[in-house]
Amino acid sequence: MYDAIIIGAGPSGLTSALYLGRANKKVLVLESKSYGGQIINASTIENYPGIPSISGFDFATNLYEQVKRLGVEIKYETVLRVEPTKKVITKEREYQAKVVIIASGATNRKLGLEKEEEWIGKGISYCATCDGHFYKGKVVAVVGGGNTALEDAIYLSNLASKVYLIHRREEFRGEEKYLEEIKKKENIELVLKATVDSLHGETSLQSITIDQEGKKRNLFLDGLFIAIGQEPQNQIFQNVVELDEKGYIKTQEEILTKTRGIYAIGDARVKNLRQLTTATSDGSIAAVMALKEMD
Ligand code: NAP
Numbered sequence: 001m002y003d004a005i006i007i008g009a010g011p012s013g014l015t016s017a018l019y020l021g022r023a024n025k026k027v028l029v030l031e032s033k034s035y036g037g038q039i040i041n042a043s044t045i046e047n048y049p050g051i052p053s054i055s056g057f058d059f060a061t062n063l064y065e066q067v068k069r070l071g072v073e074i075k076y077e078t079v080l081r082v083e084p085t086k087k088v089i090t091k092e093r094e095y096q097a098k099v100v101i102i103a104s105g106a107t108n109r110k111l112g113l114e115k116e117e118e119w120i121g122k123g124i125s126y127c128a129t130c131d132g133h134f135y136k137g138k139v140v141a142v143v144g145g146g147n148t149a150l151e152d153a154i155y156l157s158n159l160a161s162k163v164y165l166i167h168r169r170e171e172f173r174g175e176e177k178y179l180e181e182i183k184k185k186e187n188i189e190l191v192l193k194a195t196v197d198s199l200h201g202e203t204s205l206q207s208i209t210i211d212q213e214g215k216k217r218n219l220f221l222d223g224l225f226i227a228i229g230q231e232p233q234n235q236i237f238q239n240v241v242e243l244d245e246k247g248y249i250k251t252q253e254e255i256l257t258k259t260r261g262i263y264a265i266g267d268a269r270v271k272n273l274r275q276l277t278t279a280t281s282d283g284s285i286a287a288v289m290a291l292k293e294m295d
Contacts, residue, residue, distance in 0.1 A: 002028045003294055005088050005097040007079050010037020011276055012266025013103030014063045015283025016290070021070030023291055028095060029067070030088065032078040036060025037105045038230065038267070039276055041127045043155055048276055082240050084259050099261045099290040102237055102249065103283070106230035106267040111143065115199045123205025128152035128225050135160045138222035141208065143196055145169060149227035150178035156225065157185045164219060166191045166210060199224070232268050244270050255286045261293055
């Protein structure tokens with residue numbers, strides 16, 4: 001019997017683990033991939049209070065080690081289901097806890113094109129900082145108009161010979177400061193009001209067809225970096241929480257779900273701002289509420 005089971009080892013889940021570990025509780029964190037969540041892929045974090053600049057990898061690793069030092073158990077298992085009784089069923093076994101904190105985050109949104117998933121690692125990537133070094137001196141494209149796409153385009157422009165930045169609108173969602181930097185880069189070409197129609201190649205990506213205001217155009221590429229946002233993966237929790245139309249968990253008082261003793265935190269829940277600061281905030285609120293529930 002654990003005091004708390006936390007599903008997800010991203011910043012929100014690990015912050016809950018930090019607070020609960022410091023309160024001497026028996027805590028299990030279950031993670032299906034690797035610790036750190038999406039922040040591990042951020043090249044630089046410059047908006048976390050008190051830390052002027054740190055890489056996403058260093059931030060996530062520091063937090064992970066801080067939590068491990070407290071004796072929190074972290075297991076790499078995929079959760080299949082959570083029962084209202086706070087039983088958590090993974091692919092491997094079953095665990096029982098007094099409270100469950102869902103911190104399952106969100107995953108990269110896909111374009112939904114044929115071969116997109118098959119060619120991940122063969123020309124398709126969702127992480128410029130992870131895979132950019134494979135494209136030194138090569139031609140790549142980034143799809144998207146948010147901060148991730150803008151940052152990725154800048155990062156890749158320092159490695160690749162040419163970067164197309166493909167966005168479906170003329171206005172960008174990302175910040176002006178990144179746009180200004182992009183405009184100064186000679187090897188970034190903006191391809192606006194354009195969508196990716198199809199991917200081509202034999203066994204890996206060689207070119208794409210884009211649709212730009214009704215006109216088709218072929219771009220020969222070595223790599224396509226898809227940065228079109230994230231989406232949650234909360235279907236497995238539907239028996240214990242309520243989801244909104246986009247699949248995020250509906251909560252009250254920030255983190256309470258419809259089932260007592262089951263909390264939802266971080267990017268997985270309905271919220272206005274999905275940032276590192278709000279993820280760690282959720283994590284601490286859930287831990288303190290959970291501590292009261294356990295008493
Ligand atoms: P985002 O802000 O949600 O932007 C996603 C972009 O992809 C939008 O421009 C959107 O176009 C486009 N898009 C969505 N679906 C598409 C589709 N099917 N086909 C083509 N384009 C599509 O996602 P994000 O850039 O990953 O950022 C997520 C959050 O993290 C944001 O709050 C962001 O500010 C934050 N972030 C912050 C930093 C930083 O502060 N340094 C760095 C990275 C991310 P439309 O604009 O037309 O909707």
